[in-house]
Amino acid sequence: MRYFLASILAILSVFSVPIQSKELTLGQQYFADNARYFANKLPDNVLVFYAPISQEGDMGDTSDCGKQICIRLDPDYNKSLRVARMTLFHEECHAATLGTELDQHGPRWQACMYRLATVGAFADLW
Ligand SMILES: [Zn+2]
Numbered sequence: 001m002r003y004f005l006a007s008i009l010a011i012l013s014v015f016s017v018p019i020q021s022k023e024l025t026l027g028q029q030y031f032a033d034n035a036r037y038f039a040n041k042l043p044d045n046v047l048v049f050y051a052p053i054s055q056e057g058d059m060g061d062t063s064d065c066g067k068q069i070c071i072r073l074d075p076d077y078n079k080s081l082r083v084a085r086m087t088l089f090h091e092e093c094h095a096a097t098l099g100t101e102l103d104q105h106g107p108r109w110q111a112c113m114y115r116l117a118t119v120g121a122f123a124d125l126w
Contacts, residue, residue, distance in 0.1 A: 003016050013015040023081065026050070026073065026088060033092055037121050043069050048088070049076035051073045069095055082125050089116055 018022060024032060026048040045068040052074060053061060054056040059077040063070055071091045078084040093112035114124050116122065 004123045026071075026084070029085070029088060030054065030071070030092065033121075034087070037116055037119065038092070038096060039063060043098075045069065046071060048091075049073075050078070052076065059083075062098060064098070066115045069098065071095065086122065086125050089113070089121060 004108070027046075029087040030042070030046060030048045031044075033042070034040055047068055048071040053072055054074045054076045058074065059073065060073045062072075071088070071094075073084055073087050073091070078087050090113070093109050093116070096112050097104075097106075097108040103109075
């Protein structure tokens, strides 16, 4: 009987592995997006994390924070995964165009967002 129960538990544990959450961390999502939508051309020295920045009126921001780029998402404005994914795409386009134009939402950033939309990056988000 003990062997039987151990076998059942072993089988259940094997089958339970794929059932675990499929959600990626923000950093994992950044690198997945980089591979899928940016041909791995986004900076790879990036920290992506939640931080309270809503007092600045932003849902997220991307900045040079020393030896790397920091992408911050405000937890109050990004409570749902869908919103956080859209904010991350927005910030990924900032990472792609960082320091290349005076208006941070200028033509290059807009072209980045437009390209993401046309390749279907937002298909399950809006
Ligand atoms: Zn922006």
